[in-house]
Amino acid sequence: MTDLVTAAMIVIGDEILSGRTKDKNIGHLADILTAVGIDLKEVRIVPDEEDEIVAAVNALRARYTYLFTTGGIGPTHDDITADSIAKAFGLPCDYDPKAYAMLEKHYAARGFEFSEARMRMARMPVGATHIDNPVSLAPGFIVENVHVMAGVPSIFQAMLDNVVPTLKTGTKLLSATVHCPLGEGTIGGPLGAIQKAHPDTIIGSYPKSGENGGFYTELVVRARDAGVLETVRAEIAEMVDQLVAKTA
Amino acid sequence: MTDLVTAAMIVIGDEILSGRTKDKNIGHLADILTAVGIDLKEVRIVPDEEDEIVAAVNALRARYTYLFTTGGIGPTHDDITADSIAKAFGLPCDYDPKAYAMLEKHYAARGFEFSEARMRMARMPVGATHIDNPVSLAPGFIVENVHVMAGVPSIFQAMLDNVVPTLKTGTKLLSATVHCPLGEGTIGGPLGAIQKAHPDTIIGSYPKSGENGGFYTELVVRARDAGVLETVRAEIAEMVDQLVAKTA
Numbered sequence: 001m002t003d004l005v006t007a008a009m010i011v012i013g014d015e016i017l018s019g020r021t022k023d024k025n026i027g028h029l030a031d032i033l034t035a036v037g038i039d040l041k042e043v044r045i046v047p048d049e050e051d052e053i054v055a056a057v058n059a060l061r062a063r064y065t066y067l068f069t070t071g072g073i074g075p076t077h078d079d080i081t082a083d084s085i086a087k088a089f090g091l092p093c094d095y096d097p098k099a100y101a102m103l104e105k106h107y108a109a110r111g112f113e114f115s116e117a118r119m120r121m122a123r124m125p126v127g128a129t130h131i132d133n134p135v136s137l138a139p140g141f142i143v144e145n146v147h148v149m150a151g152v153p154s155i156f157q158a159m160l161d162n163v164v165p166t167l168k169t170g171t172k173l174l175s176a177t178v179h180c181p182l183g184e185g186t187i188g189g190p191l192g193a194i195q196k197a198h199p200d201t202i203i204g205s206y207p208k209s210g211e212n213g214g215f216y217t218e219l220v221v222r223a224r225d226a227g228v229l230e231t232v233r234a235e236i237a238e239m240v241d242q243l244v245a246k247t248a
Numbered sequence: 249m250t251d252l253v254t255a256a257m258i259v260i261g262d263e264i265l266s267g268r269t270k271d272k273n274i275g276h277l278a279d280i281l282t283a284v285g286i287d288l289k290e291v292r293i294v295p296d297e298e299d300e301i302v303a304a305v306n307a308l309r310a311r312y313t314y315l316f317t318t319g320g321i322g323p324t325h326d327d328i329t330a331d332s333i334a335k336a337f338g339l340p341c342d343y344d345p346k347a348y349a350m351l352e353k354h355y356a357a358r359g360f361e362f363s364e365a366r367m368r369m370a371r372m373p374v375g376a377t378h379i380d381n382p383v384s385l386a387p388g389f390i391v392e393n394v395h396v397m398a399g400v401p402s403i404f405q406a407m408l409d410n411v412v413p414t415l416k417t418g419t420k421l422l423s424a425t426v427h428c429p430l431g432e433g434t435i436g437g438p439l440g441a442i443q444k445a446h447p448d449t450i451i452g453s454y455p456k457s458g459e460n461g462g463f464y465t466e467l468v469v470r471a472r473d474a475g476v477l478e479t480v481r482a483e484i485a486e487m488v489d490q491l492v493a494k495t496a
Binding site: 014015016017018019020021022023026027028029030031032033034039040041042043044045046047048052074075076077078079107112115116117118120121136152154173175184185186187188189191192195196202203204205206207208209215220222 | 262263264265266267268269270271274275276277278279280281282287288289290291292293294295296300322323324325326327355360363364365366368369384400402421423432433434435436437439440443444450451452453454455456457463468470
């Protein structure tokens with residue numbers, strides 16, 4: 001029996017949309033979720049605009065088991081994620097007493113002023129659960145199925161490590177790859193026939209440019225059953241061998 | 249006078265959502281659009297599922313000046329972008345005579361069979377305009393404000409080079425960066441005050457981890473007027489200098 005657990009991600013930040021910062025979190029989240037059997041079904045990158053964040057959060061949290069966000073939880077004026085998440089849930093956004101006390105103590109110990117900007121990092125929708133931040137202390141947070149994390153990759157990754165063990169995971173989608181020295185035009189027909197014969201698998205074909213400028217193809221079968229996976233992998237490998245022999 | 253031109257992007261492909269392939273096209277499109285004064289406002293990554301692609305295309309093509317898609321225009325069964333775009337516009341999807349003739353001739357010259365899979369690459373919504381593909385011939389296409397391009401980065405970039413000169417461009421959003429050795433907690437308050445005083449600019453604050461494990465901040469002002477940009481950049485630089493002097 002298979003158990004489907006789905007997820008979506010929202011990357012929040014003008015700096016990604018302007019190209020100034022290149023996102024490194026989408027690929028990391030995709031890798032981690034795939035490894036634990038959660039299907040990432042959609043990603044949206046949205047600007048630092050409250051209406052846009054609220055609309056994306058409400059569209060995606062209703063559709064998928066989990067929603068993960070990155071970005072916009074720091075101390076500056078353009079960090080509007082906590083307010084936006086609160087608005088999406090119709091909750092007040094306020095200083096969280098536990099986060100406030102923790103940050104106050106942290107800055108006092110270092111002799112830093114606990115400025116209004118730093119206090120901002122303790123703000124979250126009332127009733128949210130913390131996500132611990134072992135890198136720079138200020139926590140992420142969880143409201144229902146929405147997990148709100150930092151955009152700086154080292155902090156995001158550390159927060160995600162804390163979140164993953166708490167998630168309900170699904171039957172892992174297994175995958176097997178067949179390297180194919182031929183282009184997609186040659187294998188497209190027979191590969192489509194194999195896909196049609198095995199609707200319980202997902203067969204992907206990914207053209208790649210080789211170092212010498214030529215193209216090759218990676219054929220990837222995905223299935224939740226190991227036996228089915230191996231059967232279809234073997235069929236695809238046999239198909240490639242036959243076509244290579246024919247074109248040699 | 250400023251002229252706003254906006255854009256969205258849809259990245260189509262299960263392989264990005266599974267983490268198997270790391271997207272390289274979002275950052276490239278963001279860079280190119282920023283350079284020509286088009287504001288990228290939203291990106292969505294969607295799976296190889298027709299309903300999902302149609303919904304995303306119709307949501308975004310109505311909202312922005314331009315929509316760009318990458319992925320799913322090859323010859324294999326999982327390449328369903330042409331059909332999905334046709335469906336989004338309520339157009340038939342068929343072999344385009346010019347693309348068909350061009351591909352037929354190309355494969356004949358190389359002694360390759362013009363297989364049904366290869367013929368698929370000539371399919372597009374009826375009436376679409378071609379986007380030339382100097383890398384591997386099979387064209388992308390344009391329907392109204394939607395530009396459909398390949399997912400392989402080298403092909404996507406070559407197609408985009410052909411598209412950019414045809415686009416209406418806006419007043420370029422100029423940017424200036426002030427390096428700040430202090431963390432966001434220290435600068436957040438005064439930076440917010442500068443933003444409030446200059447609503448015609450967008451001021452972003454981007455925390456970065458340095459090589460020694462510490463954090464610093466990059467402060468970026470964006471404005472469409474060069475004079476305004478310089479005024480605000482100078483105010484921020486002055487603020488940073490004062491805070492550095494105070495904390496030294």
